[in-house]
Amino acid sequence: MGRGQLRVYLGAAPGVGKTFAMLDEGYRRAGRGTDVVVGYVETHNRPRTAARLADLEVLPRRQLTYRGASFTEMDVDAVLARRPQVALVDELAHTNVPGSPRPKRWQDVELLLEAGIDVISTVNIQHLESVNDVVEAITGIRQRETVPDSVVRAADQVELRLGGHRRGRGRGATRHRRIPALSPAPRPLSPRSGRR
Secondary structure, eight states: OOOOOEEEEEESSTTSSHHHHHHHHHHHHHHTTOOEEEEEOOOTTOHHHHHHGGGSEEOOOEEEEETTEEEEEOOHHHHHHHOOSEEEEOOTTOBOOTTSSSSBHHHHHHHHHHTTOEEEEEEEGGGBGGGHHHHHHHHSOOOSSOBOHHHHHTOSEEEEEOSOOBSSSSTTBOOEEEESSOOSSOOOOOOOSSOO
């Protein structure tokens, strides 16, 4: 059995339809007979996104307690035991709750890929390590949840999501670009040094 393939929906910003696109791709593959499970998804209380889960097998999450509060994380052991062809795993840059087997979700995904399971995942561009300083300089906010650029560059397919997932051609219609992989040296984002 070979290594699984990684497909990443890379969002230009939060709310551009990454999770819905991931679920939609899972739904399409399941409809073609592929064994697909949802390892972890955050619907962010979006009804249309939540509705897309109805036709997919959702694996139970692992329950963890940290500092007296209860949290849920992806149950990697359950995904490995289930052995699907494809696992849908939202929020690649997520930091797992302390006490989890691995500190970051991208490390969980790596384990699934090593086991020969294909993974479809999501991440926003501001969570790439290489742009963290620039994002902080522009927004004043340091992203604590990051993913190494090498993880996204190693993906077999990356789809850039630029707009919302609403139907139609007007404002908010889906806009996306399929890109084979990130370039080896992406042009850095930087605040403009002067007015034009």
